[in-house]
Amino acid sequence: MANIEKLQFPALEITGANYTAWITNMELHLDSEKILETIKEGNKSASHERSRAVIFLRKHLDENLTHDYARVKDPLDLWKALKERFDNQKKITLPHALDEWANLRFQDFEKVETYNSAILRIAAQLEYCGKPVTEAEMLEKTYQTFHKNHYVLQEQYRNRGYTRFSELAVALMIAEKNNELLIKNHNTRPTGTKAFPEVNATDVKNPERGNFSYRGRGRGRGHGRGRGHRFNRGNERSYNPRGRGSNTWNRSNRGKGNEAQENPTRKNENVCYRCGSKGHWSQVCRTPQHLCKLYQETIKGKAKEVNLNEHFEGTTSTYLESSDFMDDVDEATHQDN
Template identity: 65%
Template sequence: MANIEKLKFPALKITGANYIAWTTDVELYFESQELSETLKLENLSPPKDKAKAIIFLRKHLDENVTHDYAHIKDPAELWQALKARFHNQREITLPHALEDWKNLRFQDFEKVEEYNSAMLRIVSQLKYCGKPITEAEMLEKTYLTFHKEHCVLQEMYRNCGYKRFSELIVTLILAEKNNELLLKNHNSRPTGAKAFHEVNATDVKNPERGSQTYRGRGRRFNRGRGRSFNPQSRKSYTWVRPDQSSKGKESQGRNAQKRESICYRCGSKGHWAHVCRTPEHLCKLYKESQKGKGKEVNLTEHFEGTSYLEASDFINDVDETAHADN
């Protein structure tokens, strides 16, 4: 891999597929280094230049090709040997290039740039094989291979009177980019719909709200440090401390019990005493059953925490209840 990175251009393959490009690169490089005379037969170049040329050629050859010509020390002799071996690439490449030119169609490519690359590659191969293609032939090839649905566009481009293939390609690429932008804007939202505003547009446009946010530690959307909103009560919108959240739930449960409509006359739920229709003897039985519960209720109301009772308290309550019954 280190040797590949130091190469000036790709090495000559053993099949000779890149012989055309390789010879062109070698000739241009030797001209820049003033070593072109070393490739001519019976040249009088100094031994130092010949050594540089032969080292460069061997470095840019496939390993198998290098082994075949390892005994040659003259760059001109090596150059002629490679030419005799791979110069027949013109006869090999010509049938394939003609077939590619025959099957080349503009409608077979999704992108204009891909079609342009294929066209220039085939034209270059045909030119190397001695079959150059003119600009008019390239333009006509493009016009005749448009898709049948684009026959109107084909006539429009033909009437523009382009003289060079590159001018037509630039126009086609520009039209392709504009069509992509048109489809992107069309699919962004339904026809007739307005553009969505940004999420933070309201916060930016409201200076009062923006000035109140992030003012001090822990005061965003709060009225003091350590306070939180109680989401259970949607109607009151009161602020409750975190440590009082559990007490708030208990008090809410008690208030819910108090708000229940309980009749103190019969003990039933769903109506008040002034509309109670329960028979009198049933109401009397209910009141007698509630007589022994008053003391317990008073204890829970006046004492917080645990209350300690003695056995005598229960005995007295039982005696009083029995006496009242007699």
């Protein structure tokens, strides 16, 4: 039957692969529950304490292991039985851990974090098997397994004189993050390129009805002071493309029912004579200079008119007046009579 209650830590596997971690977690939790004495030799724990310890031990065993030790009621007996069965993990783990340590190389890992986890795991296994690894050995293992193209870099780290592997690991992680940021910024925009300048144009169409005026800089020759526009209700409509003086739009006073329908196809669009674009004037034109130059060159040819006058040799042009034709008419009339 599967455990219904939530486990405090992973249960002991039937193969005993996690026995080392399991036994450490079990001792800590039994101590926190104040029943650690129940698994020690010669203890004089109360009956209810031993029962609590047995229940806690069984709850963190694999289901098949629970069936094997179903009749064991003393926590000390259960603890000894599990130790006799799975305490041989040291002999099984040691050859594998030694092989991993011998083949461990820093250059085989893409991330410093991955290498850090691997070397700490192997060091913990060797320490459990009675072959502890010192801080100096972990540092030397890292220095000697740098890539050959990074021999200058490993010498720089070696000359810093780190005494703990954790200090070297932090320095390598910081350098890795800075390198990733450098590559990211380089790939965002290749060398020799820059962002295009932003050009914004404002196009005001169909202004709201009402009486208002806009004045710019300078002194104009019209109503008000400076360049600007003036909108009034009236009949007239005048437009000054240079922006000097007063540009006035007047809408007529209309009576109810006598409104003249405006032609929807008739629109007033401002054309910039500098670049040829619509929607702004030359005073506020932001089009790049090279584009304006190309536009001015294209319109130069359109302003010239060419007429063809052919002249052929041997031909003469005679000047005739109306009287010359009248003589021929009088002569023809006389002959008819």
